[in-house]
Amino acid sequence: MSSNPLRPYKGNTPEIPASVYVDGSSVLIGAITLGEDASIWPLVAARGDVNNITIGARTNIQDGTVLHVSRKTIENPQGHPLIIGEDVTIGHKAMLHGCRVGNRVLVGMGVIILDGAVIEDDVIIGAGSLVPPGKHLESGYLYLGSPIKKARPLSDKERAFLPTSADNYVRLKNEYLAEL
Ligand SMILES: CC(C)(COP(=O)(O)OP(=O)(O)OC[C@H]1O[C@@H](n2cnc3c(N)ncnc32)[C@H](O)[C@@H]1OP(=O)(O)O)[C@@H](O)C(=O)NCCC(=O)NCCS
Numbered sequence: 001m002s003s004n005p006l007r008p009y010k011g012n013t014p015e016i017p018a019s020v021y022v023d024g025s026s027v028l029i030g031a032i033t034l035g036e037d038a039s040i041w042p043l044v045a046a047r048g049d050v051n052n053i054t055i056g057a058r059t060n061i062q063d064g065t066v067l068h069v070s071r072k073t074i075e076n077p078q079g080h081p082l083i084i085g086e087d088v089t090i091g092h093k094a095m096l097h098g099c100r101v102g103n104r105v106l107v108g109m110g111v112i113i114l115d116g117a118v119i120e121d122d123v124i125i126g127a128g129s130l131v132p133p134g135k136h137l138e139s140g141y142l143y144l145g146s147p148i149k150k151a152r153p154l155s156d157k158e159r160a161f162l163p164t165s166a167d168n169y170v171r172l173k174n175e176y177l178a179e180l
Helices: 156-179
Strands: 027-034 045-055 066-068 082-084 095-097 141-144 149-153
Parallel strands (some): 027 045
């Protein structure tokens, strides 16, 4: 696709290393930083306008996901930026708003994460779950439901799958980059 998915806003333009894949149908606006080998799949909308968005190395943001932030106010001078760690898999049609996601996290398809939520490293969030504002998800667990509840500790196999999922997407985005 020939359109440019990267749009400036108030002097900020998304910072994208050459190793990153950004699908031409996605829209990335303003203060957004991506780490090496990250990937942004079709129809992602990410708006770094009233605060900033950081996406870590090797993290994949799958199709139809929406990423946004909350503005700085007198009551909350930092507002709520969106910080996503390394080797994270964000499933199709998730919505992440002003939250912090650690490393090696799998956010299932259709998950909604609200302002101020903190997801520690090595967590799986089941498809369709809702993470309420300010909720803290502890490292090493599967969480499910709406509102979300701790379900059980991750198995060794699931822990091992988290970086594997990220690796799979790094390989896939390399194939897509080769098609451009
Ligand atoms: C939660 C998940 C990891 C499966 O875990 P699991 O322990 O193997 O779960 P099971 O399939 O054995 O089901 C166990 C119970 O959880 C329920 N369950 C499974 N997935 C659930 C979900 N996302 N939300 C709520 N409940 C769920 C099952 O219905 C079952 O309930 P029951 O005991 O009352 O019958 C999987 O269903 C999931 O949501 N994966 C996310 C995949 C994804 O979105 N990937 C990103 C895009 S590639």
